[in-house]
Amino acid sequence: MTVASVASRALAGIDAPEVTVEVHLGPGLPAFHIVGLPDAEVREARDRVRAALNHGHFEFPARRITVNLAPAELPKDSSRFDLPIALGILAASGQIALQSLDGHEFAGELSLTGELRAVRGALAMALSARAVARAFVLPEGNAPQAALAAGARILPARTLLQVVAHLAGEARLIPFEGEARTVAASYADFSDVKGQQQAKRALEVAAAGAHSVLMVGPPGTGKSMLAARFPGILPALSEAEALEVAAIHSVSSSGFEPLRWGERPYRAPHHSASCAALVGGGALPRPGEISLAHLGILFLDELPEFDRDVLEALREPLESGRVSISRAARQSQFPARFQLVAAMNPCPCGHCGDRAGRCRCTPERIARYRGRVSGPLADRIDLKLEVAAPREAELVAPIGAEASDAIRQRVERARQMQISRQGKANALLGTREIDRHCVTDREGDQLLRHALARLLLSARAYHRVLRVARTIADLAQKSTLAAEHIAEAIQYRRLDASF
Ligand SMILES: [Zn+2]
Numbered sequence: 001m002t003v004a005s006v007a008s009r010a011l012a013g014i015d016a017p018e019v020t021v022e023v024h025l026g027p028g029l030p031a032f033h034i035v036g037l038p039d040a041e042v043r044e045a046r047d048r049v050r051a052a053l054n055h056g057h058f059e060f061p062a063r064r065i066t067v068n069l070a071p072a073e074l075p076k077d078s079s080r081f082d083l084p085i086a087l088g089i090l091a092a093s094g095q096i097a098l099q100s101l102d103g104h105e106f107a108g109e110l111s112l113t114g115e116l117r118a119v120r121g122a123l124a125m126a127l128s129a130r131a132v133a134r135a136f137v138l139p140e141g142n143a144p145q146a147a148l149a150a151g152a153r154i155l156p157a158r159t160l161l162q163v164v165a166h167l168a169g170e171a172r173l174i175p176f177e178g179e180a181r182t183v184a185a186s187y188a189d190f191s192d193v194k195g196q197q198q199a200k201r202a203l204e205v206a207a208a209g210a211h212s213v214l215m216v217g218p219p220g221t222g223k224s225m226l227a228a229r230f231p232g233i234l235p236a237l238s239e240a241e242a243l244e245v246a247a248i249h250s251v252s253s254s255g256f257e258p259l260r261w262g263e264r265p266y267r268a269p270h271h272s273a274s275c276a277a278l279v280g281g282g283a284l285p286r287p288g289e290i291s292l293a294h295l296g297i298l299f300l301d302e303l304p305e306f307d308r309d310v311l312e313a314l315r316e317p318l319e320s321g322r323v324s325i326s327r328a329a330r331q332s333q334f335p336a337r338f339q340l341v342a343a344m345n346p347c348p349c350g351h352c353g354d355r356a357g358r359c360r361c362t363p364e365r366i367a368r369y370r371g372r373v374s375g376p377l378a379d380r381i382d383l384k385l386e387v388a389a390p391r392e393a394e395l396v397a398p399i400g401a402e403a404s405d406a407i408r409q410r411v412e413r414a415r416q417m418q419i420s421r422q423g424k425a426n427a428l429l430g431t432r433e434i435d436r437h438c439v440t441d442r443e444g445d446q447l448l449r450h451a452l453a454r455l456l457l458s459a460r461a462y463h464r465v466l467r468v469a470r471t472i473a474d475l476a477q478k479s480t481l482a483a484e485h486i487a488e489a490i491q492y493r494r495l496d497a498s499f
Contacts, residue, residue, distance in 0.1 A: 006020070008107050012332060025064070025089075029064065032050070033067065037076055041079075053090075061093045075283075075284050082109050110160060118141035123246050130149050136154055137173065148243065149243070187231050191403040204410065206230075207411045208474060211382035211383050212339060212342075217386055218346065218350045226387070227343060231266045231297050233411050248291055264297065266299065267338075271302045282327070285327055293339075304370065304373055311372075315376055322336055349361050418474060437470060444483045444486045447486045468489040468492055469485040
């Protein structure tokens with residue numbers, strides 16, 4: 001009996017654990033079994049591999065073929081294993097040399113005519129192949145994404161025949177050279193937004209300290225416009241962060257677009273989104289919106305319109321920066337360190353508080369509407385601000401508003417202070433770290449005590465005031481929290497009483 005083994009990879013969360021594709025050729029009636037795949041997918045894999053081998057004029061062995069995908073307990077979606085299965089059959093039947101497979105990993109779906117089709121998770125697989133110093137043979141369409149793993153040896157191929165010619169030493173595959181990785185992020189600019197000075201200031205604070213934000217205001221005041229410009233004032237992603245973002249997107253159903261390398265994700269799911277779409281799920285778990293927003297922005301417009309389950313599901317990842325998805329006794333973890341930017345109307349009709357008195361909502365309806373954003377979730381949002389309609393004078397103002405670039409420079413400087421002081425953004429400070437790094441001067445301390453007594457802040461809200469005040473002081477390049485910093489931070493909790 002002849003055995004060939006071929007290295008490939010499965011996907012588990014954003015990891016790509018190794019899978020060994022073992023092909024045995026045994027005596028007995030001709031048969032073709034695949035072990036270790038869901039039944040429904042076995043037939044399709046068999047048909048594709050058999051057709052591709054026939055089309056390439058290879059001999060399909062008239063023997064008992066058993067393919068085993070090990071380890072058995074890994075979740076496997078089948079099509080990526082077409083190429084390694086075909087190569088295993090060729091090696092076991094002596095049509096290519098067994099040792100030619102050494103030092104390589106393979107993944108790719110085969111068409112019936114032997115062309116290679118792109119598969120999901122190329123970057124995650126390339127990162128893992130790089131870690132064990134193997135060359136990674138994969139469909140041409142996957143190469144630009146896989147090449148984001150700097151230093152990985154990526155060998156793209158168009159057809160099964162090309163792969164075989166490479167292994168036989170007849171025509172070597174040419175390693176893919178990744179294009180220069182430039183960040184060409186093109187977010188809309190804050191200079192388009194007239195007026196709204198208070199909202200812009202609050203967003204600058206949020207960006208500097210990675211704080212979550214809720215904007216409350218009537219329709220048409222530009223809340224979505226402000227949110228869409230928010231990623232443009234955030235500090236640039238580091239190389240490692242950009243890789244993390246790309247790896248998560250590479251295992252999602254939409255895939256990662258290499259042109260978006262280095263961009264902070266911006267996700268804005270509709271309020272009708274299901275819990276699974278938001279937090280992730282599926283038989284082979286895929287990342288949801290909160291993971292696709294990892295290291296970027298999750299914008300939830302019309303926050304109270306989201307399903308209560310959906311809002312509840314946000315609480316845990318908001319604290320831990322991760323999400324666990326359990327499916328059929330199997331657990332997958334995905335990173336979910338997103339910055340929440342939410343928006344809502346002040347009342348169901350949207351006009352509560354306007355001077356024309358157009359709102360006809362009863363106090364009970366308003367309370368019920370705001371109550372949909374539960375206390376614990378509202379508590380976890382660092383900044384809440386009212387966004388009012390800009391006054392006419394602001395709209396016709398001849399002077400241009402400040403551009404995103406200028407704001408981002410202040411944000412980056414403030415963030416740099418946080419990194420050198422405590423190694424993380426202020427929003428992530430634990431309570432002990434707050435004691436250590438958020439030192440108030442005498443006046444600041446008095447103001448804080450006074451506000452505590454008057455506003456009846458929860459312990460959680462109290463710590464959030466200090467974290468935000470820390471960020472405001474960082475923007476002013478001050479080491480101690482003064483009364484003005486505390487006062488501004490308290491402003492951003494003013495709406496707490498109505499949630
Ligand atoms: Zn109303």
